[in-house]
Amino acid sequence: MLLDVQDLRVARRAPGPDANSDTASGPARGIGTALAGVSFRVVKGRILALVGEHGAGKSLTASAVLGLLQPSARVTGGRALFEGQDLLRMSDADLTRVRGARIGFVVQAGHTTLDPSARVGAQLMRAQSVHRAIVKAEAAWRAETLMSSMGIAEPRLRADAWPHELTPATVQRVVLALALINEPQLLIADEPTAGLDITTQVQILDLLYLELRRRRIGGIIITRDLGVVAQYCDDVAVMFAGQVVEQGPVSQVFARPAHPFTRALLATVPERLAIAGNLAFGGALPPAPDGCPYRPRCPEATERCTTAPPLVGAGVHAARCHFARLGAA
Amino acid sequence: MERPGRTILRLLGIAAFVFLVIAFICFMLIKLGAAPPVVLLGGPNPMPEERAQLIAEYGLNQPAVVQFIRYVVRTLAGEFGRSWQTGATVADDLLARLPATLELMVYALLLGALIGIPAGVAAAFSRGRAEERTARGAGLVGAAMPSFLLALLLLLVFFRWLDLSPAPSGRLSVVLTPPPTITGSYFIDAILMQDAAAARSALGQLILPVLTLALLIAAQLTLQVRTAILMQLDTAHFAYARAQGMSRDMLTGIAMRGAAPSIWAAFCGQCAALLGTTAVIEYVFAWGGVGQYGLEAMSRGDFAVMQAFILLSAALSLLVHLMHAGVRRVARLRIRRA
Numbered sequence: 029m030l031l032d033v034q035d036l037r038v039a040r041r042a043p044g045p046d047a048n049s050d051t052a053s054g055p056a057r058g059i060g061t062a063l064a065g066v067s068f069r070v071v072k073g074r075i076l077a078l079v080g081e082h083g084a085g086k087s088l089t090a091s092a093v094l095g096l097l098q099p100s101a102r103v104t105g106g107r108a109l110f111e112g113q114d115l116l117r118m119s120d121a122d123l124t125r126v127r128g129a130r131i132g133f134v135v136q137a138g139h140t141t142l143d144p145s146a147r148v149g150a151q152l153m154r155a156q157s158v159h160r161a162i163v164k165a166e167a168a169w170r171a172e173t174l175m176s177s178m179g180i181a182e183p184r185l186r187a188d189a190w191p192h193e194l195t196p197a198t199v200q201r202v203v204l205a206l207a208l209i210n211e212p213q214l215l216i217a218d219e220p221t222a223g224l225d226i227t228t229q230v231q232i233l234d235l236l237y238l239e240l241r242r243r244r245i246g247g248i249i250i251t252r253d254l255g256v257v258a259q260y261c262d263d264v265a266v267m268f269a270g271q272v273v274e275q276g277p278v279s280q281v282f283a284r285p286a287h288p289f290t291r292a293l294l295a296t297v298p299e300r301l302a303i304a305g306n307l308a309f310g311g312a313l314p315p316a317p318d319g320c321p322y323r324p325r326c327p328e329a330t331e332r333c334t335t336a337p338p339l340v341g342a343g344v345h346a347a348r349c350h351f352a353r354l355g356a357a
Numbered sequence: 358m359e360r361p362g363r364t365i366l367r368l369l370g371i372a373a374f375v376f377l378v379i380a381f382i383c384f385m386l387i388k389l390g391a392a393p394p395v396v397l398l399g400g401p402n403p404m405p406e407e408r409a410q411l412i413a414e415y416g417l418n419q420p421a422v423v424q425f426i427r428y429v430v431r432t433l434a435g436e437f438g439r440s441w442q443t444g445a446t447v448a449d450d451l452l453a454r455l456p457a458t459l460e461l462m463v464y465a466l467l468l469g470a471l472i473g474i475p476a477g478v479a480a481a482f483s484r485g486r487a488e489e490r491t492a493r494g495a496g497l498v499g500a501a502m503p504s505f506l507l508a509l510l511l512l513l514v515f516f517r518w519l520d521l522s523p524a525p526s527g528r529l530s531v532v533l534t535p536p537p538t539i540t541g542s543y544f545i546d547a548i549l550m551q552d553a554a555a556a557r558s559a560l561g562q563l564i565l566p567v568l569t570l571a572l573l574i575a576a577q578l579t580l581q582v583r584t585a586i587l588m589q590l591d592t593a594h595f596a597y598a599r600a601q602g603m604s605r606d607m608l609t610g611i612a613m614r615g616a617a618p619s620i621w622a623a624f625c626g627q628c629a630a631l632l633g634t635t636a637v638i639e640y641v642f643a644w645g646g647v648g649q650y651g652l653e654a655m656s657r658g659d660f661a662v663m664q665a666f667i668l669l670s671a672a673l674s675l676l677v678h679l680m681h682a683g684v685r686r687v688a689r690l691r692i693r694r695a
Contacts, residue, residue: 094600096596096599096600099484099485123602124602124603124604124605125602126602127599127600127601127602128600128601128602128603129602133597133600133601135593135596135597135600138593140592140593140594141593141594141597142594142597143594143598143611143615144594144615145611145614145615146611146614154603154607155601158601158602158603158604158607159602203597206601
């Protein structure tokens with residue numbers, strides 16, 4: 029077990045007139061995206077997809093695990109065991125030694141992702157020297173080698189470039205290199221291809237997939253694209269309103285979705301749309317009712333759904349629904 | 358793409374225009390003064406020969422346009438007329454008093470930046486915690502504090518009550534002779550001359566006025582630097598630097614580099630505004646510098662000195678502006694040339 033997140037809970041302060049309202053922290057995004065007990069597991073050598081709608085708490089989960097929550101949010105419960113150590117109870121100094129070293133992080137890259145005041149090569153070298161003693165020449169060589177295997181042509185030239193001189197696709201490759209340069213055991217990729225050209229998306233995802241497989245490390249890919257899940261991931265955890273409502277191997281979940289939300293999500297895939305007829309989505313984000321949070325939008329909701337559903341499941345495939353339609357697993 | 362030559366020309370053009378406007382205002386002070394120009398420039402009771410000399414010097418019996426042109430030309434040549442209070446030329450008076458003021462301003466700026474910038478950075482990094490509220494509160498109080506009041510409070514505590522500081526009676530104890538002028542700073546000159554008594558006295562006299570100015574500067578810098586750093590902390594690249602496990606020192610470096618233009622601008626703003634505050638502090642501590650000279654001229658109606666003091670303030674502001682723009686340009690060129 030590489031990462032075992034158990035019942036992770038995060039509370040978020042409602043935005044309002046507070047002492048820091050003059051700072052540029054902006055409006056707190058998505059009220060009600062606090063996590064209400066998120067559990068999932070990442071196994072070495074396997075790739076887990078975290079899917080769900082915008083605001084379901086996917087990125088918040090990653091931030092909480094890495095100890096990178098905004099000041100307005102805080103962890104209120106649960107555990108996140110990374111190789112047996114609870115990340116949620118680690119001091120910030122210890123977490124600093126985990127982040128970027130044992131857990132690599134890939135973000136949605138854009139022209140604001142890299143430090144604008146340092147050259148690309150310097151950033152790659154800095155990322156190494158911050159985590160271990162390394163000779164400058166070796167750090168530079170490793171940076172260039174990794175850039176090259178990330179598909180960056182002329183890495184030596186690119187190492188001297190400033191971030192604003194790179195295309196978004198190259199920035200994304202540099203971000204991948206930054207995440208991998210210290211040979212982490214776990215890689216978390218949060219919407220790694222959002223905002224890129226379709227063709228570039230495929231290239232980046234192929235690269236990410238190959239690196240994860242080649243290094244036999246664990247991966248979490250946060251995405252809203254079910255095609256990405258189907259093509260690149262081994263396991264999937266479907267999130268809704270700050271909870272994992274269904275999880276299991278991708279093949280099983282996609283073949284026999286047990287939770288109504290998963291079925292609705294899968295029905296949005298174009299080729300299935302024709303079969304499903306009309307969408308089961310509708311309405312705004314629910315105001316977190318008692319019982320099942322998906323109840324207001326669920327076409328199959330009954331009286332029983334006013335009580336909180338248990339996690340129903342046998343073996344690897346499980347769903348949080350009273351009426352989970354688990355296959356004959 | 359900007360061309361450096363054009364930018365410098367543009368800046369100098371603006372500077373020339375601003376100088377003309379200020380010169381016009383100074384000129385109009387005399388024209389619109391409550392008394393005849395001869396009295397404003399020559400004192401309450403000028404002698405007949407002085408009166409004739411002033412009329413000839415300023416061309417007071419000629420049309421206003423000619424007077425203005427003469428005034429601009431004389432000013433550019435460094436002739437600011439005579440002070441009827443001291444009897445000396447204003448240029449000589451200013452030169453004699455400038456080192457005292459510069460000494461105060463340089464030390465105050467250094468100390469103020471040394472306190473204010475780290476305090477602002479620390480406040481931003483401790484966002485939402487007690488340290489930030491403390492730094493912010495202190496900054497707000499300091500920024501709202503009238504300069505003379507802070508000076509008097511410090512005098513009350515350190516001179517009157519604790520008796521740690523010497524009397525506010527100028528730059529050196531009255532029983533000592535000033536060291537010969539080398540740099541113009543009594544403290545440095547005394548050290549260079551190995552005059553321990555004078556050095557100690559000069560330092561003692563410096564502490565309170567410098568501390569007053571430095572605290573006022575530090576208060577504003579704290580607030581401005583805090584805001585600048587906070588904006589950096591909210592950028593995507595800073596969040597990503599944290600995700601890479603950067604140490605606190607490296608994160609501070611990244612935020613500082615990103616905020617450098619804003620911090621430089623804040624520092625320059627303090628430089629530009631400093632002469633006015635220094636004048637008040639010089640007055641309180643009987644410092645005998647340019648600021649006190651200008652303030653006393655204003656309260657007594659010594660118009661030649663007033664004109665020169667206003668021009669000097671404007672020149673200082675322009676100089677600071679050019680310094681700000683120049684450094685920014687160089688920094689930008691360094692980044693562009695990649």
